[in-house]
Amino acid sequence: MADEKPAASTRKRRGSGRATIHDVARLAQVGSITVSRYLKQPAQVSTELGARIAAAVAQLHYVPNLVAGGLASTHSRIVGMVIPNISGPIFANTIQSFSDTLSAHGYQLLLASSYFSQEQEESAVRAFLGWSPAALVVTGPFHSKATEKMLAEAQIPVVETWDYRPRRKAIQVGFSNVEVGLQQARYLLDKGYRRIAFVQNSVAGDLSALDRRDGYAQAMAQAGLKPWTFIPTEQAPFDAGRQAFEALALRKKPLEAIIFANDNLAAGALLAGQRAGIAMPDQCALMGFGDYAISPLLLPSLTTIRPPAREIGEIAALRILEALGAVPLDGKHANARLNRLTCEVIARESA
Amino acid sequence: MADEKPAASTRKRRGSGRATIHDVARLAQVGSITVSRYLKQPAQVSTELGARIAAAVAQLHYVPNLVAGGLASTHSRIVGMVIPNISGPIFANTIQSFSDTLSAHGYQLLLASSYFSQEQEESAVRAFLGWSPAALVVTGPFHSKATEKMLAEAQIPVVETWDYRPRRKAIQVGFSNVEVGLQQARYLLDKGYRRIAFVQNSVAGDLSALDRRDGYAQAMAQAGLKPWTFIPTEQAPFDAGRQAFEALALRKKPLEAIIFANDNLAAGALLAGQRAGIAMPDQCALMGFGDYAISPLLLPSLTTIRPPAREIGEIAALRILEALGAVPLDGKHANARLNRLTCEVIARESA
């Protein structure tokens, strides 16, 4: 009774060897399509057959073959996400909340990182498309031509996260980096700083930081001030921050305040300032972006911008689930193509 | 009757609408199996046909349907990974290096997080198995019975990471947490501390930390000393650390040194010590586990243990790729079932 090969055909030449829907159907003495229906919409199957099927499923340890189901129905419960990196301080919360929201509704996450390279993004998108994913999530609006084409032609929901461009076709879940640059500059201008510089990221491909720089430049122009941009050559973020600080704050006529493309650069600058005995923010104010875990712990603690990382992941997942009909449409934000989130200024000691 | 439509036939009732291998074959005027071979092993196809096929692929923007391929071959290039969390400070580097190593060889990562819950792990493993993954990676040796059974019966490589149990069946890539507990206690004993306590994690399910506690207790017993364990009730790690510090270091006869289940707990204690004006390490030494990003920046900087997070991910991927024949077997560690890594004591100021 225990395991006397219930239904598996005796000499399968191919196949996985696992129980199939036909094995279940035979054991439950129903048609296999009824098993399929029972698993998807139990309400459409009579209680009696349902019970027999459930018993057979349990006895055979039946696990539906999602690959076969995907082929037959031409759509899967896989969602692909391409993100610049997994282990950095920025995107981890987005991935986590995205994955959690998806898996709560039976969808699986296929993940790849691009390291801000459009080529890597393109190859990940191509590979993902081979799985007929239910939806695709990418980071930002900057893609290779081929990627754009693939995303446009895929007949599935596509979400662009971590930026906001109302005129693009994909669902947008993010914030305007230009707006953030304005926010940063205005915060410092309101505090009375006038000689304000912006330090870019030495990592090529981080194009969002350039938008923040543009916002900063815009705010400066509106205030009748000259923008001042510095591009570090050092690659490691702490070193790049130090380099920028030395170039901007240790000159004859030092800058009064510096905005950095991210908190790691700012942290490098802050440590350099400590060593040089510069009083911060009095002699030079520093402002970052990202609100990394280290930022509240630095001395002085780092004034920065907190992006809605977790929120981005969750909203992206909800919009996808809504578009797929996996989640009901309620609430006034339901199924919105444009999801404009905002960043928060975290005012601490450094500015 | 033979429809001579080059690409998409006009009235497909099912199907994705994308170009298939047959469309490519027709356009290139070859058999579809030749296209299949060309895509997998170009060397087996003549240069002439290869060129025709390549042209057709490009013209049709053909993307192989991996779902169909997976069904036909009963194995996919998907690898599933279940990890306690994505956004915490511990596992992100493992995920990143694992994903990078896999994707460099054309494999895709299906990811889910368990939050240290065996139920969530089980449901993720079950869902992953539906995709006929090429391999499966889980964290640690502690699984539900059903998970154990599924892993044992899946005819694929299974890797257990972040721990090391030579007698288990799965491929092991990690370190002995008992050994780490010994390391921690011995480091403090060597420094002359005698009254040493261990603070557990308030997060249930982190069973590895209990192994470290056991190692600590073992070392204490060997030194003829009494172990002293504290279990915080506060849930947030910083709060739990503070609570432990107050209970252990601010008593009449305070402990001399405290080992924490992770760096966040230690950081919470350290900040509490600063506020209370306790000199560290002179009045009380603190030691963490994990070497989080904040740890070198604290004052005093935190002495801790650095686990080989990145290495775990990379070696896990390599062992899988070797087992699947995707990577040649060379080097004496090749294809080892037991991969015992070591943790490093990072000696800083706090102990």
Added chain:
DNA sequence: TTGTAGGCGTTATCAT
């Protein structure tokens, strides 16, 4: 080196 036949496990379609 290239081609033919048939099956992988499920679901859509249509019929009862």
Added chain:
DNA sequence: ATGATAACGCCTACAA
């Protein structure tokens, strides 16, 4: 409510 049949797109086995 339930079932028979035929795809879904590719790959294995075997043949030429």
